[in-house]
Amino acid sequence: MTATSATKRPFRWHIAIFLAPAVLVYTAIMIMPLFGTLQLALFRNVSQSQVFVGLDNFRTLFGDPNWSTNFWNALRNNVWFFIIHMLVQNPVGVVLAALLSSPRLRFSAFYRTAIFIPTILSFVIVGFAWKLILSPLWGVAPNLLDLVGLKSLFTPWLGKEEYALTALSLISVWQFIGIPMMLIYAAMLSIPDEVIEAAECDGVTGMAQFWKIKLPLILPAIGIISILTFVGNFNAFDLIYTAQGALAGPNYSTDILGTFLYRAFFGFQLQVGDPNMGAAIATMMFLIILVGVCIYLFLIQTRLRRYQF
Amino acid sequence: MNTKLLTAILLGSSVLCSAGAAFAQDATLTIESWRNDDLAIWQDKLIPAFEAKNPGIKVVFSPSAPTEYNAALNAKLDAGSAGDIITCRPFDASLDLYTKGKLADLTSLAGMENFSDVAKSAWTTDDGKATFCVPMASVIHGFIYNKDAFDKLGITPPATEEEFFAALDKIKADGTYIPMAMGTKDLWEAATMGYQNIGPNYWQGEEGRLALLKGEQKLTDAQWVEPYATLAKWKPYLGDGFEAQTYPDSQNLFTLGRAAIYPAGSWEISVFNTQAQFKMGAFPPPVRKAGDTCYISDHTDIGIGLNAASKNPDAAKTFLSWVASPEFAEIYANALPGFFSLNSTPVKMADPLAQEFVSWRDKCKSTIRSTYQILSRGTPNLENETWVESANVINGTDTPEVAAKKLQDGLDSWYKPAK
Numbered sequence: 260m261t262a263t264s265a266t267k268r269p270f271r272w273h274i275a276i277f278l279a280p281a282v283l284v285y286t287a288i289m290i291m292p293l294f295g296t297l298q299l300a301l302f303r304n305v306s307q308s309q310v311f312v313g314l315d316n317f318r319t320l321f322g323d324p325n326w327s328t329n330f331w332n333a334l335r336n337n338v339w340f341f342i343i344h345m346l347v348q349n350p351v352g353v354v355l356a357a358l359l360s361s362p363r364l365r366f367s368a369f370y371r372t373a374i375f376i377p378t379i380l381s382f383v384i385v386g387f388a389w390k391l392i393l394s395p396l397w398g399v400a401p402n403l404l405d406l407v408g409l410k411s412l413f414t415p416w417l418g419k420e421e422y423a424l425t426a427l428s429l430i431s432v433w434q435f436i437g438i439p440m441m442l443i444y445a446a447m448l449s450i451p452d453e454v455i456e457a458a459e460c461d462g463v464t465g466m467a468q469f470w471k472i473k474l475p476l477i478l479p480a481i482g483i484i485s486i487l488t489f490v491g492n493f494n495a496f497d498l499i500y501t502a503q504g505a506l507a508g509p510n511y512s513t514d515i516l517g518t519f520l521y522r523a524f525f526g527f528q529l530q531v532g533d534p535n536m537g538a539a540i541a542t543m544m545f546l547i548i549l550v551g552v553c554i555y556l557f558l559i560q561t562r563l564r565r566y567q568f
Numbered sequence: 569m570n571t572k573l574l575t576a577i578l579l580g581s582s583v584l585c586s587a588g589a590a591f592a593q594d595a596t597l598t599i600e601s602w603r604n605d606d607l608a609i610w611q612d613k614l615i616p617a618f619e620a621k622n623p624g625i626k627v628v629f630s631p632s633a634p635t636e637y638n639a640a641l642n643a644k645l646d647a648g649s650a651g652d653i654i655t656c657r658p659f660d661a662s663l664d665l666y667t668k669g670k671l672a673d674l675t676s677l678a679g680m681e682n683f684s685d686v687a688k689s690a691w692t693t694d695d696g697k698a699t700f701c702v703p704m705a706s707v708i709h710g711f712i713y714n715k716d717a718f719d720k721l722g723i724t725p726p727a728t729e730e731e732f733f734a735a736l737d738k739i740k741a742d743g744t745y746i747p748m749a750m751g752t753k754d755l756w757e758a759a760t761m762g763y764q765n766i767g768p769n770y771w772q773g774e775e776g777r778l779a780l781l782k783g784e785q786k787l788t789d790a791q792w793v794e795p796y797a798t799l800a801k802w803k804p805y806l807g808d809g810f811e812a813q814t815y816p817d818s819q820n821l822f823t824l825g826r827a828a829i830y831p832a833g834s835w836e837i838s839v840f841n842t843q844a845q846f847k848m849g850a851f852p853p854p855v856r857k858a859g860d861t862c863y864i865s866d867h868t869d870i871g872i873g874l875n876a877a878s879k880n881p882d883a884a885k886t887f888l889s890w891v892a893s894p895e896f897a898e899i900y901a902n903a904l905p906g907f908f909s910l911n912s913t914p915v916k917m918a919d920p921l922a923q924e925f926v927s928w929r930d931k932c933k934s935t936i937r938s939t940y941q942i943l944s945r946g947t948p949n950l951e952n953e954t955w956v957e958s959a960n961v962i963n964g965t966d967t968p969e970v971a972a973k974k975l976q977d978g979l980d981s982w983y984k985p986a987k
């Protein structure tokens with residue numbers, strides 16, 4: 260199938276046929292609902308029928324303080340949720356991967372598995388397990404702190420406005436740390452030995468070797484992880500819902516875009532759901548993620564240098 | 569070979585089953601409910617009692633989790649996959665379903681005459697013309713206490729607020745028990761067991777609630793702010809780390825005998841009866857000064873209605889008429905002490921704690937929760953905000969005045985009372 264044949268090339272049906280299943284399934288379960296949501300956001304329920312209102316739902320979302328305070332609060336919390344992940348999850352993931360790839364470490368397979376296991380647990384299990392661990396009444400956290408004489412440091416973290424969101428972010432970090440670790444571990448293993456040996460001949464060893472040789476080589480992997488974290492965090496919902504409920508207490512301090520969307524779309528307790536406003540919020544989430552991903556693709560990824568061996 | 573055999577067996581059994589169904593011609597009714605705690609009662613007592621009298625109708629009780637019920641039900645109704653019988657939340661959630669044509673009109677259902685207008689109020693249109701759910705039960709708020717603890721410390725159930733706080737002080741000074749089992753993590757405990765429990769004594773029950781609806785009173789008026797001030801005084805009597813204490817935590821603290829007083833709804837009775845190893849008693853929300861009229865929250869909580877899209881409307885109506893009968897009321901109220909029948913025929917109950925709760929109906933004036941009728945129709949939702957602010961007041965995040973102001977501002981933004 261090289262381009263040397265000058266005669267008319269027959270249409271290559273097999274490509275379309277092989278692509279069809281994936282394209283059809285993806286269109287049916289991803290693209291159509293996405294456009295359905297965007298469309299829903301432009302309508303409003305007026306006396307039992309859907310009426311086209313243009314961007315009115317967005318005007319309500321940003322103009323009506325009853326909606327906009329909640330929205331900005333959720334966005335702010337979401338950004339903080341993301342920052343904690345970027346500051347804790349990814350650097351710790353890199354360190355763990357660096358330690359695991361060290362040839363002198365024993366039982367590295369065991370550590371690798373143990374650190375990765377929380378990632379495959381359900382959010383519900385993680386949420387309830389941590390709620391119990393941190394419970395001031397029956398949790399192990401107060402007792403463990405007591406054993407090392409630090410009982411005074413214990414507060415009911417999940418119930419305090421100032422700590423709850425950070426505590427939940429760290430729980431989420433605990434759950435997902437396996438993913439950056441694995442990706443970076445794989446990237447580190449793919450660094451050829453010749454490069455390392457050449458560095459050693461030039462006298463670059465130890466920490467300097469990590470900073471000057473290994474880190475630049477795994478930067479593309481770190482970029483991918485950052486964008487995965489970004490998308491995952493701005494779509495997050497489950498952990499907050501299982502640990503704090505749909506009202507994301509105390510005082511909405513753990514409310515992120517996902518829980519805000521849930522309350523608006525499905526309603527909560529006496530609040531009747533409003534699918535149109537919910538769709539407007541979902542559209543905003545989509546746009547935020549889209550912008551974030553574009554910034555990454557066009558500004559950051561193009562500047563990352565890739566090394567071919 | 570094995571798979572072939574298995575397929576043959578499966579095929580054969582499915583043919584047999586469908587043949588069986590075709591012969592019997594049973595109408596199967598599915599009940600949607602959020603009361604998953606009641607599964608055993610429905611399966612062992614209520615459904616057999618009904619099926620014995622109505623051969624040919626089969627009933628399946630299929631509950632979902634309480635917090636997901638409204639969302640799940642709406643989705644199922646829209647998709648056309650909801651059961652025939654719908655358990656109705658009080659007020660707007662159900663009214664909304666009725667106006668959307670999802671619930672059938674039951675005004676002329678046989679058995680509806682067994683209920684007073686007040687009992688039906690939660691499932692009647694604003695103009696009072698159509699009723700769309702059969703009232704099943706109401707719940708009453710009050711305080712359940714550990715009788716053994718009270719006897720040991722020589723405390724009698726407090727009648728006034730002064731006595732109430734004196735009792736709390738005494739329990740706290742003794743140190744054996746946590747004075748009061750309540751947390752603010754789940755938010756609604758603070759609002760429902762706190763604010764709506766003690767509040768009616770301040771705003772004088774129905775009088776204040778209706779005045780609020782008419783716009784004659786505001787949530788920033790003294791009688792609506794003072795319950796918050798009292799609630800804020802509860803803080804020192806709650807257990808360590810109450811900010812992260814969930815509702816099941818509070819229940820367990822009390823039933824394990826570690827707490828002396830539990831701000832309760834009567835729905836706890838059946839759970840506590842099976843779990844607590846000590847004697848329990850109950851007292852109504854203490855009045856402010858000795859001799860004041862007492863008010864209680866006797867909240868219409870559960871009704872049951874008919875899915876307008878049901879394929880078996882006649883069978884479903886037979887079932888609903890039975891639910892409206894005194895026979896159902898008697899089985900239900902005794903199987904679930906704490907859910908008090910709204911039937912006009914008085915029901916004999918065996919449970920002493922339930923008797924204590926229901927006896928307050930004679931000496932106190934009844935009202936329903938202030939936020940439920942009409943006031944939670946808009947955005948922001950007053951009920952949700954009341955949860956958040958009640959927890960804020962107890963946590964000390966907001967002063968009672970600030971909390972009340974926030975609630976009134978939110979209400980003002982959409983609620984224009986008819987003048």
